[in-house]
Amino acid sequence: MNAKRGTMNSGDITIRRAVREADVVGVRELLEGTGFFYDAEVEIAEELIRETIQRGEASGYRFIFADGPEGLRGYSCYGPVPLTRSSWDLYWIAVRSDLRGKGIGRMLLRLSEETIRRSGGTRVYVDTSSREQYRPTRDFYAAMGYTVAADMEDFYAPGDGKIVFMKRL
């Protein structure tokens, strides 16, 4: 990370882990703006936030929000995989469309991994789609040290497979 980027991150972005009521709308707008998520996916993302507002960490979901002066710039959502010793799932990671390529996603992913490691996690899994639209997403995970742990053809729909990336921490 160069000095310029380091300065931008610490100066313009505030990292926050506590979930707020306003995140329900903030995350919806952010996800809808990316053009990457189906309506049903956006609804589930909202639901995870509502559940965490109600139940706290007992929800099983943890969040990292990157706030700018103008509002939410990106966020990640992750949690331990039930019934596993130390595997964690990265459920969501998204950055506002007009802020892509500025290192916000890398920062969110690194912070998520650090928290997972400190919590005793040894493996991170993340599901993504095999569709062409998701090539930058797959390249991002590969660049961050993830490898393909599973490749399930036509899982989501015909022509839309599930690719599971994994990283050992």
Next chain:
Amino acid sequence: MNAKRGTMNSGDITIRRAVREADVVGVRELLEGTGFFYDAEVEIAEELIRETIQRGEASGYRFIFADGPEGLRGYSCYGPVPLTRSSWDLYWIAVRSDLRGKGIGRMLLRLSEETIRRSGGTRVYVDTSSREQYRPTRDFYAAMGYTVAADMEDFYAPGDGKIVFMKRL
């Protein structure tokens, strides 16, 4: 299916899809008796039943119970995978230990697949463990036409991988 087995199934076993309050205890006893499930797994199985008693099919879980005159002999639990077009998950299938090898598991799996197919499902996924103890389980799925769709080393714990079986309907 031979005539003798057909007679046994229809005579001694009643197939039931509606969930009852008594199934919470019935399923717990059945799962504990198999020696195949961890406490945390049994708790989750119970939770799915409670949620379905409260919310009906909106829970996302469907059940097939095989009742004998003396009580629950086996059951399956399955449902559509959220965010997929037509993929379904088989979450649980279990048969009372002293009744294994009598075709009850095969019957439950076939009935589950038939219901999934009638509901528009085209693929069934089922997760199992790579541990030696689960070899009969893996052989059972292979014999029923399932193939390995994913093999994720150390997923549950070191030395305990997740193997995902899949069948096209």
